[in-house]
Amino acid sequence: MKRVLSGIQPTGSPHIGNYLGALKNWAKIQYDYDSIYCIVDLHAITIYQDPKELRAKIRELAGMLLAIGIDPAHSALMVQSSVPQHAELAWMLTCVTPVGWLERMTQYKAKAQAQETVGDGLLQYPVLMAADILLYQAAIVPVGDDQTQHLELTRDIAQRFNSLYGETFVMPATHLPQVGARIMGLDDPGKKMSKSTEGTGHAISLLDPPGAIRKKIMRATTDSNPSVDFDNLGTGVRNLLTIFQAFTEWPSGRVREHFSGMRYGDLKKQVADAVIAAIEPIQQRYHQITQRPGYIESVLEQGARKVSPIAQDTVRKVKQAMGLFTAG
Ligand code: ATP
Ligand code: MG
Numbered sequence: 001m002k003r004v005l006s007g008i009q010p011t012g013s014p015h016i017g018n019y020l021g022a023l024k025n026w027a028k029i030q031y032d033y034d035s036i037y038c039i040v041d042l043h044a045i046t047i048y049q050d051p052k053e054l055r056a057k058i059r060e061l062a063g064m065l066l067a068i069g070i071d072p073a074h075s076a077l078m079v080q081s082s083v084p085q086h087a088e089l090a091w092m093l094t095c096v097t098p099v100g101w102l103e104r105m106t107q108y109k110a111k112a113q114a115q116e117t118v119g120d121g122l123l124q125y126p127v128l129m130a131a132d133i134l135l136y137q138a139a140i141v142p143v144g145d146d147q148t149q150h151l152e153l154t155r156d157i158a159q160r161f162n163s164l165y166g167e168t169f170v171m172p173a174t175h176l177p178q179v180g181a182r183i184m185g186l187d188d189p190g191k192k193m194s195k196s197t198e199g200t201g202h203a204i205s206l207l208d209p210p211g212a213i214r215k216k217i218m219r220a221t222t223d224s225n226p227s228v229d230f231d232n233l234g235t236g237v238r239n240l241l242t243i244f245q246a247f248t249e250w251p252s253g254r255v256r257e258h259f260s261g262m263r264y265g266d267l268k269k270q271v272a273d274a275v276i277a278a279i280e281p282i283q284q285r286y287h288q289i290t291q292r293p294g295y296i297e298s299v300l301e302q303g304a305r306k307v308s309p310i311a312q313d314t315v316r317k318v319k320q321a322m323g324l325f326t327a328g
Contacts, residue, residue, distance in 0.1 A: 004033040005138035005172075007040035007080065007129070010057035012051065012195030014064050015203040016275065020180030020246040021144025021311060026071030029058035029142060029175070035075035036136055036307055037065060038090035039300075042080050042087060046121035047111065047196065064206060064294045077305030080132065085311035090124070090131035091218050092318055096160050097127050106149055130154040136307065137170040146192055148174055165321040180246030186220040189235040205282060210276045217272040218265075228259045228267055237264070244271045247278045 006026055026037055036093070039061050044054060058079060072075055080086050102108060102123050112118045121128075124171060129150050133141055134157075141151055151174040158169040183193045187201040197203065201219050209217070223234030245255050260266055289295065320327050 001034045002139040003136055003170075004035045004140045004142065004175075005136050006027060006134050006142050007038040007039065007043070007132055008061065008065075009040050009044045009045045009195070010054060010061045011047070012057075013205040013207060014061060015183075015193055016243065016247075016279075017144065017180075017193035017196060017203065018195070019068065019184035019206060020183055020243070021146075021177060023065070023111060023144055024070050024132075024180075025072075025142040025175065025177050025248075026065075026075075028141050030069075030071060030075045033140060034057075036138070036303075037070055037075055037077050038131065038132060039065070039078070040080045043125060046119060047115070059296055060290070060302055063286055063290040064282075066289050066296070066299065067282050068206075072299045072302065076303040076306040077299055078307055079300055080215055082300070082304040083308055083311050085135055085308075085315045086131055087127065087317055087319060089135050089311075090128040092322060092324075093131050093134070093157055093161065094124060094127050095302050097130075098156055099123075101156065102126060102154060105153065107146065126150045126153050127157065129159045133172050134158055134169045135141070135311050136173050137310070137314065140175050141172050142177075143174040144192075145176055145182075148176070161318075165318075168317055180242060182238040182245075183243060184214055184235065186236075186239075188231075188291050189221055189239045205276060206279060207286065208279075210280070211278070213276055214272040217268050217275065220268065222264050225264075227238050227261050227263045230256055230260055237267070240267060240271045244274050247274045 002009075006022060008022065014023070026035070029035070035047070039058055041058055041241065062077060065077055066072065077304055087166060088227070105126055107123065108123055109121055115122070130153065133154050143151065151172065157169055158171055162168055183190045185193045185197060185202045191197070193203045201216055202212055204216055217240070220236060220240060222236040222240075225232065225234065228237060228241075241259060244250075245252070309326065316326060
C-alpha cells in the first residue's frame with residue numbers, strides 16, 4: 001500500500017483554509033493508503049512560540065484532527081518531536097541542500113520579512129519538511145497550494161541525495177484538492193489565510209462560534225460591484241464562492257447558476273450558512289474528544305509507536321548510504 005504523509009503546525013488556531021486545503025483531504029483519502037498525519041511542532045518553533053501555549057496547542061490540534069475524521073485505528077496520528085529521526089534525517093538532508101535553493105522559497109521570504117531576527121530554522125524549514133516526507137518514504141503528500149514549492153524542493157533534495165548516494169528515497173507526489181487549495185484572508189483577499197496572521201477578521205477558526213463566523217463573513221472584503229458577476233469576479237468574491245463550493249461540493253455549473261447576479265449581502269449570508277452547517281458537527285466531536293481524559297495522549301503515543309520502526313529503518317539506510325557510523 002502506498003504511503004501518505006502530511007503535517008500541520010500547532011501555531012494559532014486551525015482555520016477553514018487548513019481544512020479545505022489539507023485536512024478534509026486527509027480524512028477523505030486516509031483509507032486508500034497507509035496514512036501518517038503529523039503535528040509538526042519542530043516546524044512551529046521556527047518562529048518563537050510561548051512554551052505553555054505551544055504545549056496546549058499540540059493537544060488541541062490533535063483533538064481537532066480526530067474531530068475532522070482522522071481515524072486512529074487506521075491512520076497514525078503523531079507529534080513530530082516524539083520521533084527523533086525527523087530532526088536526525090533533516091541534518092543529513094541539510095548537507096545535500098544548496099543554500100540558494102532555500103533562499104528562493106516564497107514562504108521563507110514572506111515569513112523572514114515579518115521577523116526582527118531571522119532564525120536559521122526559518123531558512124531550514126523546507127529541509128525539515130523534506131525529512132518528514134522522505135523519512136516515511138511517502139508517495140503522496142496532501143497539502144494546500146502554498147506548499148507546492150516546498151514539495152518540489154523535497155523532490156529536488158531526494159533526487160540529489162539519490163544521485164549522490166544511490167537510490168534511497170521514494171519520490172513523493174503533491175496532492176491538491178480541486179477546489180479550496182488556496183483560501184484567501186477574509187480581510188485581505190490578496191493574502192492566503194494563515195494561522196499566524198493577526199487580525200480578528202482574517203481567518204475563520206474551526207472553533208469559532210456561529211455568531212463569530214457570520215460576523216466575519218458579513219464583513220469580508222469584496223469590491224465595489226453590487227452583485228456577483230462571473231465575467232468580472234473580484235478576488236474577495238471569488239474567495240467566498242470558493243469557500244461555499246469547497247464546503248458544499250456543488251459542481252461549478254450549479255454554483256454559477258445559483259449565485260449569478262446575487263447581491264453580495266445575500267451571497268455572504270449563504271456562505272456563512274454553509275460554513276456553519278459544515279463546522280458545527282466537527283465542533284461537537286471536538287468537545288466530546290477533548291473531554292475524554294487521557295484519550296488524546298494515548299492516540300499520540302500509539303501513533304509514535306507505529307511509525308518509529310519505519311523512521312529508524314530509513315535513517316539506518318541513509319547512514320549506510322552516506323558512510324556514517326552504524327553499530328553492528
Ligand atoms: P502558519 O501561518 O503558522 O504557517 P498555516 O495556516 O499556513 O499556518 P500550516 O500549519 O503552515 O498552516 O499548514 C497546514 C496545511 O494547511 C498545509 O497543507 C497548508 O498547505 C494548508 N494551508 C495553509 N493555509 C492554507 C490556505 N489559506 N488555503 C488552503 N490550504 C492552506
Ligand atoms: Mg503555513
